[in-house]
Amino acid sequence: MQYQFKWSVLWSGQSAGWLLQGLITTLELSALAWILAVCLGILAGALRTVTFAPLRAAAVFYVEFFRNVPLLVWMFFWYFGVPPLLPRVVQDWLFNHGAEFWAAVIALGVYTGARMSEVIRAGILSIPRTQFEASLAMGLTVGQAYRLIILPIALRLIVPPMTNESLNLLKNSSVALTISVAELTFQTRQVETYTAKAIEALTAGTLIYLVLCLGIATVMSRLERRFAIPGLIARVGAG
Amino acid sequence: MKRWVTMFLMLAVAAAVALPAAAQEGTLDKIKRTGVLTIGTRTGSPPFAYIDKSNNWVGFTIDLVEQLVKPAVEKEVGKAIKIEKKESTPPTRIPLLTSNAVDLIAGTMTDTPQRRESVDFSLTFFYTGAQFMVKKGSPIKSINDIGGKRVAAQQGSTNAKIIREKVPTAQLREFPDQPAAFQALVQGQVDAYTNDGIQLYGLKAKSPKPDDWDVVGDFYSEEPYGMAMRKGDAKFKAAVDAGLKNGFESGKYFDLYEKWFGAKGEVPYPMTPQVKAYLMKQIGK
Numbered sequence: 001m002q003y004q005f006k007w008s009v010l011w012s013g014q015s016a017g018w019l020l021q022g023l024i025t026t027l028e029l030s031a032l033a034w035i036l037a038v039c040l041g042i043l044a045g046a047l048r049t050v051t052f053a054p055l056r057a058a059a060v061f062y063v064e065f066f067r068n069v070p071l072l073v074w075m076f077f078w079y080f081g082v083p084p085l086l087p088r089v090v091q092d093w094l095f096n097h098g099a100e101f102w103a104a105v106i107a108l109g110v111y112t113g114a115r116m117s118e119v120i121r122a123g124i125l126s127i128p129r130t131q132f133e134a135s136l137a138m139g140l141t142v143g144q145a146y147r148l149i150i151l152p153i154a155l156r157l158i159v160p161p162m163t164n165e166s167l168n169l170l171k172n173s174s175v176a177l178t179i180s181v182a183e184l185t186f187q188t189r190q191v192e193t194y195t196a197k198a199i200e201a202l203t204a205g206t207l208i209y210l211v212l213c214l215g216i217a218t219v220m221s222r223l224e225r226r227f228a229i230p231g232l233i234a235r236v237g238a239g
Numbered sequence: 240m241k242r243w244v245t246m247f248l249m250l251a252v253a254a255a256v257a258l259p260a261a262a263q264e265g266t267l268d269k270i271k272r273t274g275v276l277t278i279g280t281r282t283g284s285p286p287f288a289y290i291d292k293s294n295n296w297v298g299f300t301i302d303l304v305e306q307l308v309k310p311a312v313e314k315e316v317g318k319a320i321k322i323e324k325k326e327s328t329p330p331t332r333i334p335l336l337t338s339n340a341v342d343l344i345a346g347t348m349t350d351t352p353q354r355r356e357s358v359d360f361s362l363t364f365f366y367t368g369a370q371f372m373v374k375k376g377s378p379i380k381s382i383n384d385i386g387g388k389r390v391a392a393q394q395g396s397t398n399a400k401i402i403r404e405k406v407p408t409a410q411l412r413e414f415p416d417q418p419a420a421f422q423a424l425v426q427g428q429v430d431a432y433t434n435d436g437i438q439l440y441g442l443k444a445k446s447p448k449p450d451d452w453d454v455v456g457d458f459y460s461e462e463p464y465g466m467a468m469r470k471g472d473a474k475f476k477a478a479v480d481a482g483l484k485n486g487f488e489s490g491k492y493f494d495l496y497e498k499w500f501g502a503k504g505e506v507p508y509p510m511t512p513q514v515k516a517y518l519m520k521q522i523g524k
Contacts, residue, residue: 004356004470080422088427095389095428100412177394178419180412186394189330193395196357198334 009195022187036109045120066114078103079179104176123154163220266475271316279327279341286505299499311482329395350465360465368458370436381456391429
């Protein structure tokens with residue numbers, strides 16, 4: 001009746017190798033998706049604050065369309081929905097060269113980008129408009145004002161919520177197993193399949209995610225302190 | 240930071256130690272107390288367990304539980320019981336069982352030596368083997384043809400494991416459920432989909448255009464299906480086995496087989512004499 005624990009299944013046989021492979025895939029997937037998400041997030045976040053209405057509308061459309069549909073659906077969309085639109089030869093090439101991985105990167109990046117753009121927009125809106133007017137008065141163009149003044153300030157203000165989104169991205173990467181990407185959760189299940197030791201395998205997966213997330217949170221909190229703008233926030237370094 | 244890590248580790252260990260403590264009560268006692276036998280089964284594995292056109296959760300395995308196992312368990316606990324069904328997939332079924340969320344896995348689970356270390360199996364109630372489903376006219380005819388090809392399998396199934404060992408050059412794509420794997424085959428993400436032969440026949444029969452698909456290859460594995468229970472609960476296992484044994488002896492099992500797999504059944508799949516002999520041998524006949 002009692003469940004018999006056998007923790008050695010985690011390092012005996014192929015388990016350790018699989019978990020390591022899964023960890024690497026999770027990191028690759030998350031890193032690429034994060035870069036995509038940050039680029040899209042900054043772009044869409046900035047565009048939502050410009051005066052030219054069509055650009056604003058395009059950014060609103062992107063954000064509302066992509067953040068309001070479940071990530072799982074986006075995984076299926078990019079893996080099952082998009083390839084049939086391409087020529088057969090291209091499809092075959094893609095399917096032989098890790099289409100599922102790239103579909104997952106795009107799905108995760110585009111989805112998280114929509115969420116990040118709201119964070120970035122909030123950062124930009126928290127800067128007094130006089131900063132922007134002062135930049136223009138100094139002779140900067142609108143583009144230069146964003147690039148040199150507004151965004152550098154905004155990005156420093158939003159480190160805490162960006163940490164949140166980054167952690168979510170890392171954890172959401174596990175959804176990629178539905179389109180057969182062999183990431184960490186997938187490999188955890190693989191260990192379970194081979195050894196039939198579910199609790200051990202799940203515990204290993206849990207601990208690896210936990211350590212990864214704690215690592216990211218630590219790095220981000222260092223960044224936050226390192227790049228805080230002295231005098232801008234009342235209690236710098238209080239976190 | 241270090242202190243936090245230590246604390247989390249301690250919490251994880253505490254949770255792991257606390258879990259099995261809940262499993263002390265015998266399954267029959269639990270059923271007697273609650274009046275409910277909870278089974279973990281499938282929603283998309285015709286004809287074993289699936290949601291039919293009129294939205295009922297039906298199938299061969301579900302019939303076995305309701306008509307053979309249920310009366311045997313009722314006899315043991317001395318009162319009428321209800322069957323409650325929950326969805327269980329290959330990756331979730333053993334955890335569902337060990338966490339007490341379900342009492343019996345009655346789906347399409349293969350009885351393997353590794354799994355026997357974690358759960359107990361009932362008598363075998365179905366016998367099949369792994370094959371491949373391909374588009375009609377595909378060059379793939381058996382396991383010998385899949386080197387370098389993209390092959391879909393179900394996550395957590397025995398098939399994927401065997402392919403990985405026997406044909407390491409095949410590009411395996413593992414999906415959590417049958418519909419996703421079949422979708423990948425339809426769209427050409429994969430060249431073949433491997434699963435237990437009977438499930439492929441079931442899928443083919445239920446697909447919009449059954450004639451577009453072929454099930455090919457000899458059985459490259461043996462897949463005896465059993466119902467899984469928490470390990471070491473001898474009384475409950477005896478009740479479940481008694482129900483199945485009674486079905487084999489009275490012929491009721493074969494009536495149900497005929498209903499689902501006979502010429503007029505959902506998926507015609509005549510029982511070979513070898514399989515019948517295998518099933519009867521279990522009860523010493």
